[in-house]
Amino acid sequence: MGNVKSRNDTHHQGNRKFTRNLSQPQLTTTAVQPPPSGTLGETAQQQQTQHDHHQQSLKQASFWSLGSLNWNLSFSTSGRRHSFKQRQKSSRKSFNTLQYSRRSKTQWHKPLTNAIFSSHFKESSRNSEFHIDHLVAKGAFGVVFRVIDKNAAEKQQHKHGQQENNTDKQSSTPVYALKVLKKSKIISENSIQQIKDEADIQKLCGHHPFIVQQIDLWQNRHNLHILSEYVPNGELFSKIANFSLDLIRIYLAEIALALDFLHNAGIIYRDAKPENILLSADYHLKLTDFGLSKWLKLGLSTKTMCGTFQYMAPEILRGEPYTHSVDWWSLGIIVCQMFVKRSPDIRQFITITLPEHLQPKDSVDNILHSRQEDLPEAINRDLRDIDEFLPEEVAALPHEARDVLKRLLEFDGQKRLHSVRALQKIAMYKDFKIEAKYLLNLRPLDIIKNDNITLFDGDENIRSAENNIEAATLFQNF
Numbered sequence: 219m220g221n222v223k224s225r226n227d228t229h230h231q232g233n234r235k236f237t238r239n240l241s242q243p244q245l246t247t248t249a250v251q252p253p254p255s256g257t258l259g260e261t262a263q264q265q266q267t268q269h270d271h272h273q274q275s276l277k278q279a280s281f282w283s284l285g286s287l288n289w290n291l292s293f294s295t296s297g298r299r300h301s302f303k304q305r306q307k308s309s310r311k312s313f314n315t316l317q318y319s320r321r322s323k324t325q326w327h328k329p330l331t332n333a334i335f336s337s338h339f340k341e342s343s344r345n346s347e348f349h350i351d352h353l354v355a356k357g358a359f360g361v362v363f364r365v366i367d368k369n370a371a372e373k374q375q376h377k378h379g380q381q382e383n384n385t386d387k388q389s390s391t392p393v394y395a396l397k398v399l400k401k402s403k404i405i406s407e408n409s410i411q412q413i414k415d416e417a418d419i420q421k422l423c424g425h426h427p428f429i430v431q432q433i434d435l436w437q438n439r440h441n442l443h444i445l446s447e448y449v450p451n452g453e454l455f456s457k458i459a460n461f462s463l464d465l466i467r468i469y470l471a472e473i474a475l476a477l478d479f480l481h482n483a484g485i486i487y488r489d490a491k492p493e494n495i496l497l498s499a500d501y502h503l504k505l506t507d508f509g510l511s512k513w514l515k516l517g518l519s520t521k522t523m524c525g526t527f528q529y530m531a532p533e534i535l536r537g538e539p540y541t542h543s544v545d546w547w548s549l550g551i552i553v554c555q556m557f558v559k560r561s562p563d564i565r566q567f568i569t570i571t572l573p574e575h576l577q578p579k580d581s582v583d584n585i586l587h588s589r590q591e592d593l594p595e596a597i598n599r600d601l602r603d604i605d606e607f608l609p610e611e612v613a614a615l616p617h618e619a620r621d622v623l624k625r626l627l628e629f630d631g632q633k634r635l636h637s638v639r640a641l642q643k644i645a646m647y648k649d650f651k652i653e654a655k656y657l658l659n660l661r662p663l664d665i666i667k668n669d670n671i672t673l674f675d676g677d678e679n680i681r682s683a684e685n686n687i688e689a690a691t692l693f694q695n696f
């Protein structure tokens with residue numbers, strides 16, 4: 219089963235926040251223009267030279283220089299975004315103020331747009347220091363590339379050149395993930411503070427072993443750049459087809475440690491889902507994307523409605539104030555998906571709690587097109603019993619698995635399991651230490667092999683030169 223197929227599994231449906239399909243080129247890049255045919259006064263030889271140059275460029279596409287790209291991105295406003303945030307009035311006001319201040323101008327004044335972000339993003343551009351290796355993903359505000367540090371790569375080549383006949387010439391290539399965000403999109407979506415919080419939070423917490431580390435931040439005229447460590451094995455469910463109890467025990471503990479760390483640092487994460495959980499080289503987990511995270515002291519509550527529908531806790535869907543325990547609910551949904559490859563059916567629940575304009579379209583359509591007598595009984599009442607909501611396959615799971623699911627997917631946020639300390643005490647973690655050091659000494663790959671777990675070949679869409687050209691094209695036209 220390939221990578222693409224896995225995205226069509228039930229537990230992935232309607233939950234993507236970016237497109238990875240690079241198979242449909244849209245426009246040609248500025249960096250690699252096809253040779254102009256029959257330009258006036260051009261000799262056949264000149265045309266041939268240009269053509270050869272073009273072919274050469276195609277071959278070298280895996281070494282795109284960021285500096286050579288035209289950074290004029292255009293964002294589609296119709297693009298689906300599955301993580302969402304209901305904006306607060308106070309921040310909307312500040313956006314309006316910004317709009318009025320530029321009313322008479324046709325373009326953003328460079329110093330103004332730079333100044334908006336300069337507290338977090340330095341102005342010295344580092345773009346020319348990196349080659350785009352390939353497009354990793356397209357997110358809500360920008361794109362993520364795998365990039366290579368040119369200088370470090372050259373130094374390494376030089377070193378290898380001196381180590382003739384060295385049997386092991388392979389060493390780690392200096393690669394990073396570069397997230398490029400369009401400033402105008404951030405401003406127009408009133409997300410300036412959100413981006414700054416994202417940068418601050420990742421900077422503060424990135425040293426945690428199960429959180430993606432931030433390396434650097436900078437801006438140029440049009441874009442913001444977040445350089446992070448590159449996590450090579452992709453998203454959790456894009457790579458792993460099925461999970462054993464032993465593997466789930468490790469992965470649940472790792473994400474629990476990351477969330478607990480954030481919570482104790484005064485941060486609520488609010489977007490725990492498989493797309494934001496990446497697999498490192500040795501198949502440990504790393505949490506990424508702090509786009510919905512917010513500074514919130516442990517014990518305090520907030521009420522901005524945000525997240526990804528499938529993973530949002532009942533109290534958020536009800537529009538009630540909520541606490542850090544919403545992250546543990548999301549973790550429960552992910553663990554349920556790992557156990558039975560299905561999500562709990564939250565649609566009935568959403569229908570009775572979300573205001574109509576916030577309901578996912580398919581669920582509203584399903585309801586509208588159903589005859590009254592076909593509507594599930596639960597629609598007209600509140601769901602209270604967790605067994606009504608969990609997939610039926612859960613009943614066949616071992617006791618400790620059912621136990622952890624019920625504790626994480628507790629409807630009452632206050633009763634819900636919401637700390638590593640509490641997790642450590644339950645049956646699933648008997649004789650198992652939920653500590654980073656202990657976990658890092660375990661080898662998930664051994665478990666994957668021993669338990670006959672299927673790994674998807676996740677890199678098929680990003681390796682060829684053609685796809686790298688499409689990556690640059692997509693980047694330009696995004």
Ligand SMILES: Nc1ncnc2c1ncn2[C@@H]1O[C@H](COP(=O)(O)OP(=O)(O)OP(=O)(O)O)[C@@H](O)[C@H]1O
Binds near residue numbers: 355361362494
């Ligand atoms: N450091 C990284 N290493 C490898 N892949 C990464 C890294 N960071 C992000 N990605 C990939 O890029 C995807 C999008 O990244 P991210 O979620 O940060 O972007 P985004 O614009 O915030 O997306 P959205 O707002 O739509 O959730 C991730 O789901 C992951 O697949």
